[in-house]
Amino acid sequence: MNWTIEPLPAYGPLFEGAIAVYGEAFIQPPYCDPDRGKDVRKRIREIHAHRDEYRAFAAVREDATIAGMIYGYHGRKGQWWHETVRRQLPHSLYSHWLGDCYELVEVAVAPRFQGLGIGRALIEHLLCKRKERTCVLSTRTDSRAHELYRRLGFEELAQMPFVENGATFYVMGKILR
Numbered sequence: 206m207n208w209t210i211e212p213l214p215a216y217g218p219l220f221e222g223a224i225a226v227y228g229e230a231f232i233q234p235p236y237c238d239p240d241r242g243k244d245v246r247k248r249i250r251e252i253h254a255h256r257d258e259y260r261a262f263a264a265v266r267e268d269a270t271i272a273g274m275i276y277g278y279h280g281r282k283g284q285w286w287h288e289t290v291r292r293q294l295p296h297s298l299y300s301h302w303l304g305d306c307y308e309l310v311e312v313a314v315a316p317r318f319q320g321l322g323i324g325r326a327l328i329e330h331l332l333c334k335r336k337e338r339t340c341v342l343s344t345r346t347d348s349r350a351h352e353l354y355r356r357l358g359f360e361e362l363a364q365m366p367f368v369e370n371g372a373t374f375y376v377m378g379k380i381l382r
């Protein structure tokens with residue numbers, strides 16, 4: 206079945222469908238997090254959607270089923286993720302990779318549609334024509350998502366936790382221009 210990528214507003218049925226897909230993806234191992242959909246809805250509306258260059262998209266099948274979602278924004282000093290990475294990266298790496306960066310914050314594809322190229326298409330769409338020099342992201346070392354990021358040209362910058370005693374993440378970056 207065909208699908209298209211559409212802009213994702215922060216309210217309404219498309220948004221709620223995308224949050225449901227996000228919840229389904231992150232209830233799977235290794236995340237197993239039943240609250241993640243609720244948490245991300247609040248974070249998008251209260252914080253992330255207000256950041257510079259916030260862009261969000263949904264992959265929608267021709268029968269109107271929502272298959273996946275993605276969003277990102279311009280990364281800046283003062284933001285929690287940015288500062289957490291800044292504290293743990295050597296300064297030269299920090300300025301090279303995070304000095305002018307777009308942050309790929311979340312991407313999720315419903316489990317029944319994974320492995321069909323939807324994740325790749327969402328990432329390519331989000332990053333197409335971006336003006337920042339790099340794109341950066343973090344992804345758990347015990348998930349398979351990093352395989353896809355590597356294939357799309359991301360390299361591993363470091364491995365780090367984001368909270369004390371939490372999971373270890375790869376921080377990855379790709380030069381955009």
Ligand SMILES: CC(C)(COP(=O)(O)OP(=O)(O)OC[C@H]1O[C@@H](n2cnc3c(N)ncnc32)[C@H](O)[C@@H]1OP(=O)(O)O)[C@@H](O)C(=O)NCCC(=O)NCCS
Binds near residue numbers: 231312
């Ligand atoms: C990671 C994710 C967005 C990729 O989307 P996708 O549509 O499955 O990706 P694509 O079909 O474009 O690419 C498939 C590749 O992604 C990787 N991958 C990561 N997790 C995968 C999964 N659960 N199922 C299938 N492929 C997965 C593999 O390298 C796979 O390549 P392969 O088919 O040769 O094994 C999706 O699997 C997902 O939502 N996973 C759960 C949430 C998550 O990990 N999000 C990223 C957090 S940083």
